[in-house]
Amino acid sequence: MTNESRKRKVRGSQIRSSRGDKKQGRSQSRDDKEIERLERQNGARRQESSAHIDEGFVPEEQSFVETESVNRVETRMERWLDVGRPTHLIGPTGCGKTSLAMHVARERDRPVVWINGDAELTTSDLVGEYAEKERISERDQFIHNVVKSKDIIRDRWVDNPLTLAVQEGATLVYNEFSRTKPVANNVLLSVFEEGVLELPGKRGKSRYVDVHPEFRTILTSNSVEYAGVHEPQDALLDRLIGIYMDFYDLDTEIEIVRAHVDGSTGTNVEDIVQVLRELRERLDITVGTRAAIMAAEGATTVDTVDQAVLTDVCTDVLASKVAQRSDVRELREEIESAIDDMEVGLS
Numbered sequence: 001m002t003n004e005s006r007k008r009k010v011r012g013s014q015i016r017s018s019r020g021d022k023k024q025g026r027s028q029s030r031d032d033k034e035i036e037r038l039e040r041q042n043g044a045r046r047q048e049s050s051a052h053i054d055e056g057f058v059p060e061e062q063s064f065v066e067t068e069s070v071n072r073v074e075t076r077m078e079r080w081l082d083v084g085r086p087t088h089l090i091g092p093t094g095c096g097k098t099s100l101a102m103h104v105a106r107e108r109d110r111p112v113v114w115i116n117g118d119a120e121l122t123t124s125d126l127v128g129e130y131a132e133k134e135r136i137s138e139r140d141q142f143i144h145n146v147v148k149s150k151d152i153i154r155d156r157w158v159d160n161p162l163t164l165a166v167q168e169g170a171t172l173v174y175n176e177f178s179r180t181k182p183v184a185n186n187v188l189l190s191v192f193e194e195g196v197l198e199l200p201g202k203r204g205k206s207r208y209v210d211v212h213p214e215f216r217t218i219l220t221s222n223s224v225e226y227a228g229v230h231e232p233q234d235a236l237l238d239r240l241i242g243i244y245m246d247f248y249d250l251d252t253e254i255e256i257v258r259a260h261v262d263g264s265t266g267t268n269v270e271d272i273v274q275v276l277r278e279l280r281e282r283l284d285i286t287v288g289t290r291a292a293i294m295a296a297e298g299a300t301t302v303d304t305v306d307q308a309v310l311t312d313v314c315t316d317v318l319a320s321k322v323a324q325r326s327d328v329r330e331l332r333e334e335i336e337s338a339i340d341d342m343e344v345g346l347s
């Protein structure tokens with residue numbers, strides 16, 4: 001066998017085959033066995049179990065409204081999750097992506113793991129890293145006046161959310177995944193394609209984790225940021241089902257706002273939602289369902305909502321999206337004119 005043929009590679013890692021390497025391999029495996037024996041003796045093998053999944057941060061589900069249009073998108077998502085395809089929800093800010101993703105994930109009756117995309121997120125944040133030192137000790141007093149002691153100190157690997165989700169067959173909700181730099185998301189490629197998660201940085205035989213058959217992924221991204229921040233690599237997008245969402249219809253938005261607002265508003269929720277939907281058409285800024293919920297909350301603080309109050313409430317809800325004082329003036333004028341034109345029946 002030539003030297004070259006000895007350097008065969010499997011999944012990018014060289015197969016060890018020289019005599020020196022073999023010797024090193026034998027002593028390595030002796031070390032491994034010794035560590036395993038000590039671990040058993042100390043009862044120290046720590047399992048990264050599904051219990052850890054529940055410790056992660058998962059947003060609580062608020063009252064989820066299901067109407068025909070919500071159910072339609074839900075059914076489309078479930079179809080693709082049923083056949084094991086990662087599903088990517090794309091839509092404008094505040095149209096309901098996260099709520100729907102969490103709802104569908106919870107309906108699957110598997111653990112839910114939540115990751116929030118972020119420019120600072122690294123592959124280690126997703127898969128795990130050597131984060132702690134672990135000491136395994138043995139005290140042997142087989143002969144009563146001779147104490148034999150042995151300590152092994154080694155790095156301990158700590159799994160992060162993606163690894164836990166893959167192992168436990170969880171439903172991973174990766175919110176705003178396109179905010180993460182594409183290179184950090186590369187680990188997802190082999191998860192989706194080969195059903196294997198590689199743990200970069202991990203040493204030894206457990207570097208590869210088989211993906212649990214029940215593991216599923218729902219990704220969300222904002223349609224504006226999606227094109228703008230870190231454009232995800234085509235190879236990853238190629239493996240995703242894309243479902244574009246828009247704002248829900250009027251009746252659904254009214255139901256959503258009603259479900260979120262405690263107490264009576266000083267006017268009809270319908271009027272508030274209609275004004276906000278009109279502003280969505282007229283303004284350059286994105287006016288999401290969240291804005292309608294906030295406006296309705298503002299309306300609960302007064303007994304009667306007249307035109308001036310509704311104008312103030314809508315201006316306050318939307319002003320953080322405009323940069324300049326002059327823009328706020330324009331915003332207020334636009335809101336006044338929308339309320340005038342719509343002739344909403346304010347109480």
Ligand SMILES: Nc1ncnc2c1ncn2[C@@H]1O[C@H](COP(=O)(O)OP(=O)(O)OP(=O)(O)O)[C@@H](O)[C@H]1O
Nearest residue numbers: 063064065092093094095096097098099256289290
């Ligand atoms: N089906 C629903 N039932 C109840 N509330 C909903 C529903 N859909 C959306 N909402 C509410 O509307 C608001 C916006 O929804 P959500 O946060 O899911 O939107 P998003 O598209 O993920 O927004 P962002 O892009 O800003 O993260 C939230 O307050 C959410 O609770």
